Amino acid sequence: MKTRTQVAIIGAGPSGLLLGQLLHKAGIDxxxxxxxxxxxxxxxIRAGILEQVTVDLLKEAGVGERVQREGVVHHSIELVFAGSRHPIDVHGLTGGKVVTAYGQTELTRDLMDARQAQGLATVYEAADVSVHGFDGAQPVVRYRKDGVEHEVQCDFIAGCDGFHGVCRASVPKGAITEYEKVYPFGWLGVLADVPPVSPHAIVYGNSDRGFSLCSMRSMTRSRYYVQCPLEDKVEEWSDQRFWDELRSRLDPELAARVVTGPSIEKSIAPLRSFVAEPMRFGRLFLAGDAAHIVPPTGAKGLNLAATDVKYLAGAFIEHYAENSAAGIDTYSQRALRRIWKAERFSWWLTNLMHRFPDTQGFGQRMQEAELDYLVNSKAASTALAENYVGLPL
Incomplete structure (x- = not known):
């Protein structure tokens, strides 16, 4: 069965759904x-901290109502080290910018609901998706659904299908360069229906026992993490063991405020930094995790995907509205410039806050010295704040 569209989007995660919504609003099939x-x-279960750029983009796409109503605005972050807690006023240091806590699941639901309400074509459980002819003028996507073979003829293919997706894997090896750093630890994450320990700030902990993070999805649901060895198994971590370990990595006052409860979800995620470049191959374009991964320390993954989509949607809109290839031709360069800056920030914050195999006495004291400088220098705090809320487009 053959069909025709202007843009075939592979992947119905936040980046694919957001791109589809922006294109639909511009009249692009x-x-x-x-x-x-x-x-x-x-x-x-994924990230839940949105930069202002991302919130603004959701509004532009017509799906920003619920995030404005239910998202929790954060004006600061807090750093815990050497047994003490130090606030960083990101709102004040960036001239009023903020981040918003809103779960990626909820954002995805908003986009799904909007697409369904508008009757737009989404094929779930599409098997054996493959992309062809993107080096020429008539790219094609093939897939199988309910035993029937389908072919989608299109002008462009947008690869929003994640790190393990088919789009990047379909690019000839010689046409792409991949950069990767794998970190020697993981994050054990717990989601629980308990009030956040700090309702208006995200707490980053550095201790000789390792990294910790206290964040939230709402005023009644919290997301907590502790650094753990990659070889650990989730089954080895009872809820009680997790809560005890989390408290041991926080300052005493904050530890006493932690409200515990049964975990809804518990998982161990490895950390990596990854970039594939370029992000355009003829009429195939990569966006989001298909092109780059950041360690979650800087809360940049979803936000980077959103800005990729903003650039890519703008390029397609310019192509159809003005018959101009300028946006398409510069998409990869523009996106990568911002991506590498976010990669740098995430790498730096990961190195600053985690215990590495060689972070013994001296390394730990170096981290504490840098953190002490960071919280007591307005210039250093400002650099952290402006990266945290998101660099300008």
Whole structure:
């Protein structure tokens, strides 16, 4: 069965759905293909800190109402080290910019609901998706659904299908360069229906026991992390062991405020930095995790995907509205410039806050000295704040 569209989007995660929504608003026909079910996509527990750029983009796409109503604005972050807690006023240091706590699951749901309400084409459980002819003028996407073979003819293919997706894997090896750093530890994350320990700030902890992070999804649901060895198994971590370990990595006052409860979800995630460049191959474009991964320390993954989509949507809109290739031709360069800056910030913050295998006495004291400088220098605090809230587009 053959169909025709202007832009075929591979992947129904936040980046693919957001791109589809922006293109639809501009009158550009698109179809989204997703190998998983909609329920599976919604079940993925991911980041929940949105830069102002991302919130503004959701408004532009017409799906910003709920994030404005239910998202919790953060004006500061707090750094815990050497047994003490230090606030960083990101709002004051950046001239009024903030970040918003709003779960990626909820953002995905908003985008799914909008797409369904508008009757736009989304194919879930599309099997054996493959991309062809993107080095020429008539790219094609093939897939199988319910035993029937389908072919989508299109002008452009947008690869929003994640790190393990088919789009980047389909690029000839000689046409792409991949940069990667794998970190020697993981994050054990727990989601629980308990009030956040700090309702208006995200808490980063550095201790000789390792890194910790206290964040939130709402005023009644919290997300906590502790650094752990990669070889650890989730089954080895009872809820009680997790809560005890988290408290041991915080300052005494904050530790006493931690409200515990049964975990809804518990998982161990490895950390990596990864960039593939360029992000354009003829009429195939990569966006989001298909092109780059950041360690979650800087809360940049979802936000980088959103800015990729903003650049890419703008390029397609310019192509159709003005018959101009300028946005398409500069997409990769523009996106990568911002990506590498976010990669640098995430790498720096990861190195600053975590215990590495060689971070013994001297290394730990060096981290504490840098943190002490960071919280007592307005210039250093400002650099942290402006990266945290998101660099300008």
């Amino acid at each position: 698109n179809i989204i293909l997703e190998r998983q079910s909609g329920e599976y996509v919604l079940g993925r």
